[in-house]
Every structure is written in structure tokens, then in C-alpha cells.
Amino acid sequence: MRQYRNHIVFGLLFGFLVSCAKEVALPIDPNFDIEVVDHDYSVPVYVKINNQTEGADTFQWTFDGGEPATSTDKNPGTILYNRAGNFTISLKASNRDGTQETKSMGLSIDEAIVPNFKINVEGDDFAPVTITIENTTKGATTFDWTFAGGIPQKFDARTPGKIVFQESGDHVITLEAGNGRETHTITDTVVVASGVSADFEMEPAFEDDDFQAPVTLNLINNSTSAIGYEWTFEAADLSNSTEINPTVTFHTPGVHQIKLKAYNNKRSSTKIKEVTIYENTNLRVLENIELGISTAHNSNQVGAFFSTTTREVYKADEIAPDDASFIDIAFFALNQDFNFNKFVSPDEVQDYTFGPIPNAKHTKFINLQESCECEATLTVAEFDVMEDDSLLAVLNIEETIGGIQDFDNSVLPRIVLFETWDGRKGAIKIKEFVQDGTNSHIVVDVKVQKQ
Known part of the structure; x- marks a missing residue:
């Protein structure tokens, strides 16, 4: 009888426990939040999902418009949105008790901003x-x-x-x-672009740098923001020009105007400059020319050859190999003591320790006026006051045995006369004998006819 009662009690207790288990089934609290990466809502947009749901064992995510579109992971990670619009993120959470809960959240994605x-x-x-x-x-x-x-x-x-x-x-x-x-x-x-501004420079031709008539000028246009040019010349071979950089020649002495008008489609600007043209003296004045002794020339330290045309001194290694006919003065000094010196014709330099000058022309020299026994004479005083070629023009330059002889450094200054192959007459004034070993040289001034 007691055993029977125990069975009844156990059955009642089991029923009670089963009844209690059904009543305490775990609830689900679906919850999540989202984080837009870098707070960038313009496509492409990356959204991180932070699942905070409690009481669930399984998860079904739906990402409208996202990649991926679904997921069953508790934490699906980062979702990509490649198009703009209003989308819904949904979560369906469930557990073993059969409980299901859902939560949805809206997301607005913007078009990508592409400024241009x-x-x-x-x-x-x-x-x-x-x-x-x-x-x-x-x-x-x-x-x-x-x-x-x-x-x-x-x-x-x-x-x-x-x-x-x-x-x-x-x-x-x-x-x-x-x-x-x-x-x-x-x-x-x-x-x-800056406003139009007219400006120019005047560059004389090499042979006209003394601005003695006639003078040819190369005009260098420095105007800015211009598309056209109008040049006006006073007393020149041209009266006007529309070239960018014209060349113009003035034949008469005086002060002459050059006017440039530069313009574009909106504005114009004008620049006026004056150029002074001098009387033609037909005399070229060249000063402080250094001519080396033979060893200075041949060792390429101080040249002994000179051109009245190019106005340059030439050392041995500067002689043009095919044509150096422009050289018209050559100086020979035996040593730094200057006890044997003479000016020699370019076509005879090979007789004085120099190499020959290709296509050399003949220049006549009078080294010793005092021994020339000729009519051509010019004093130091006359050289110094010479402002035109009138004194040179009347000289009859003759090469004589006495006139072409060498000289020493006992007379200073010394005047040497010459006439180039093309008939230009000139005078050399030796001002100084500089003793400096292999760099020894003389310092001279030259006055020569232009034509």
C-alpha cells in the first residue's frame, strides 16, 4: 500500500515539473546596431553589423540591396552597398524552444559625389x-x-x-x-594673361656698334600679351613694319624715333625710343689689346694674332683649320726681354716659329718709321687726337727694307703703321711691354679704317 502511494506521489511531481518547464521557456530580445564605415553614406558604402540579440540560437539576416543579400551568421561582418536608395536590414532570431522574434532597421544610401x-x-x-x-x-x-x-x-x-x-x-x-x-x-x-605691354630693345649689327651712319639695328621685341605689332621708323630705310622682330637701317646722323604699337583684341600699348646716329668717321678704335710673345702664343696662353674685322685675339689652337683669312695682324717677339720684335704679315708667319695661317692674306707693315725712308709718318700725338680717318687716308703705306725691320722696347710708346689686303689703313700704338715669363705680352691700341 505504501509502495503504491509512492508511485502516485512521483507521478504527480513529474507532471508538476513538466508543467513548470513549459512556462519558463527562454524569451528572445532581437537587437542590433549598424556602423557606417568612415561615416561615408555615398556609394560604395560599407556597413558593419553589431548583433546584440539575447536568447537566440539561430539567425536569419536579410540585407536588402546589400552584398551579401543574406546571412545566417550570428555576426555577419561588413555588408557592401553599391547603389543608392532606401534599404531595410532585417533579422529573424529563434531558439530551441521554437521562439522567433524579428527586428528591422532602415538604411539610406546616397549617390557617390563626383565633383567636376x-x-x-x-x-x-x-x-x-x-x-x-x-x-x-x-x-x-x-x-x-x-x-x-x-x-x-x-x-x-x-x-x-x-x-x-x-x-x-x-x-x-x-x-x-x-x-x-x-x-x-x-x-x-x-x-x-597680363595686360598688353609694348617694349623692345635695339641691338646694332656687329659692325655698327659705334652707331656711326649707316647703322643697322636688329629690333628685339619684348612685348607681352600681344597678337600684333605696328612699327614706325623715322628717317630709316623702312617707314613701317608689322614683323615681330624687324631689322632697320638708318643712313643719316641725328636723333631718330622708333615707335612700337603692340595690341591684342582688347587693348593696345605703345613704346617710343630714340636712337642717336653719329657722323661716320670711318675709323674703328680698338683699345687695350694684348698680344703675346711667340711662346705665349704657341703654348695657347696669350695669342699673337689679331683680326680688325672680328676684333678678336687668336691663340695657336684657335686658328680655323680651313680658313683664317680674317686675321690681318700678327706680332712676333723672340722672348720676354723684347729685344727682337716685329709685326709680320699673316701670310709670312710660318717664317717666325708660328704655324701657317690657312688662306692668309697679306698686310703691309711699317715697324720702324724712323728707318722706313718713306713718306708715311704718324706721331704718337697725332694718333692720340685722331677722331676720323683723315690722317690715315693720306698715308702711302710702303714696305721697305728699313721699314719692316724689327724693334726693341727702348722706345715707348711706338707707332706701327699697316695696310690690310683690302686697302684699310691703320696704326698700332704700343703702350706697354709686360714681362711675365711665358705669359709675356704687349698692350696696344689700334685705329683702323672701316672701309
Whole structure:
């Protein structure tokens, strides 16, 4: 009887326990939040899911518009959205008791902001410059423009009107394009050319650097922001020109004007300069020429050859191998003591320790006027006051046995007369004998006819 009662008690207790287990089934609290990476809501958008659900064993995620579109992971990680729109993230959570709960959350994805614009310049780029803007920005709803140095300087709509830049220089245009949650910035530059300015330089031809008539000038145009030029010349072989860099010759002495008008499509500028042309003295004056002794020349330290045409001194290694006919003066000194010196014709230098000069021409010299026994004479005083070729023109330069002889350094200054192969007469004034070993040389002035 006792055993029977125990069975009854155990059955009642088991039923009670089963009844209690059904009543305490675990509830589910579905919960999650999202984090937009870098707070960037413009596609592509990356969204991190943070699952905070309690009481669930299984999870079914649905990501509308996302990649991936679904997941059964408790923590699905990062979801990618490649298109704009309003989307829903849904979670269905369940447990072993058969309990299911759901939660959904909305997500708004913006179009990607791609700022871009094109500058259109009306006409040329000379100040003032007017531009218009072609705005090709995508994904933006707000626009903030800044035009550095422009009129206007600010604008806050999609397409600004005309902008004017009055001053030359680089002007930066800035666009901040936004969608309410983020902005992107882009810049470009308008280069405005400086206002037209006329300017030029006058460069005489090499043979006309003394500005004695006739004078040929090469005009070097330094104008800025111009597209055309109008030159006007006074008393020249040309009266006007439209070339950029013309060449003009003035034949008469006096003060003459050269006028340049430079212009573009908007403005013009004028520059006037004066040039003074002098009377032609037909005399070239060359000063402080250094001519070396033979060892100085042959060792390429101080040249002994000179050209009255190029006005240059030439060392041994500077002689043109095919034609050096422009050399018309050659000096020979035996040593640094200057006890044997003479000027020799270029076509005879090979007789005086020098190498021959290719295509050399003959120059007549009178080294010793005192021994010449000829009519040609010129004093130091006459050389010093010579301002034209009148004294040289009347000289009859003859080569005599006495006149071509050598000289020493006992007479200083010394005047040596010469006549080039083309009939130009001249005089050399030896001013100094410089004793400096293999660098020893003389210092001379030369006055020679131009023609």
C-alpha cells in the first residue's frame, strides 16, 4: 500500500515539473546596431553589423540591396552597398524552444559625389577675361563656389552665371559639392594673361656698334600679351613694319624715333625710343689689346694674332683649320726681354716659329718709321687726337727694307703703321711691354679704317 502511494506521489511531481518547464521557456530580445564605415553614406558604402540579440540560437539576416543579400551568421561582418536608395536590414532570431522574434532597421544610401566642372573662356585669355562654368558634378545637392579674384567671388547654386577676372595672374576656382551629410572639394585654375605691354630693345649689327651712319639695328621685341605689332621708323630705310622682330637701317646722323604699337583684341600699348646716329668717321678704335710673345702664343696662353674685322685675339689652337683669312695682324717677339720684335704679315708667319695661317692674306707693315725712308709718318700725338680717318687716308703705306725691320722696347710708346689686303689703313700704338715669363705680352691700341 505504501509502495503504491509512492508511485502516485512521483507521478504527480513529474507532471508538476513538466508543467513548470513549459512556462519558463527562454524569451528572445532581437537587437542590433549598424556602423557606417568612415561615416561615408555615398556609394560604395560599407556597413558593419553589431548583433546584440539575447536568447537566440539561430539567425536569419536579410540585407536588402546589400552584398551579401543574406546571412545566417550570428555576426555577419561588413555588408557592401553599391547603389543608392532606401534599404531595410532585417533579422529573424529563434531558439530551441521554437521562439522567433524579428527586428528591422532602415538604411539610406546616397549617390557617390563626383565633383567636376569645365571652364569655358569667352574669347582670348587677355585681361579682362570672362568665363562660364559647365557643372558636371554627380551625386550632389548643394554647391558652394569660390572664384578667387573674380566678380562675383561667391555663388551657391548648381550653375553660376558669367564670372569676370579683371586682373592678370592665376585665379583658383573652388567647388564644394555636398549632399547634406558630406562634401567633396575640387579646384581648377583660370590663367589670365597680363595686360598688353609694348617694349623692345635695339641691338646694332656687329659692325655698327659705334652707331656711326649707316647703322643697322636688329629690333628685339619684348612685348607681352600681344597678337600684333605696328612699327614706325623715322628717317630709316623702312617707314613701317608689322614683323615681330624687324631689322632697320638708318643712313643719316641725328636723333631718330622708333615707335612700337603692340595690341591684342582688347587693348593696345605703345613704346617710343630714340636712337642717336653719329657722323661716320670711318675709323674703328680698338683699345687695350694684348698680344703675346711667340711662346705665349704657341703654348695657347696669350695669342699673337689679331683680326680688325672680328676684333678678336687668336691663340695657336684657335686658328680655323680651313680658313683664317680674317686675321690681318700678327706680332712676333723672340722672348720676354723684347729685344727682337716685329709685326709680320699673316701670310709670312710660318717664317717666325708660328704655324701657317690657312688662306692668309697679306698686310703691309711699317715697324720702324724712323728707318722706313718713306713718306708715311704718324706721331704718337697725332694718333692720340685722331677722331676720323683723315690722317690715315693720306698715308702711302710702303714696305721697305728699313721699314719692316724689327724693334726693341727702348722706345715707348711706338707707332706701327699697316695696310690690310683690302686697302684699310691703320696704326698700332704700343703702350706697354709686360714681362711675365711665358705669359709675356704687349698692350696696344689700334685705329683702323672701316672701309
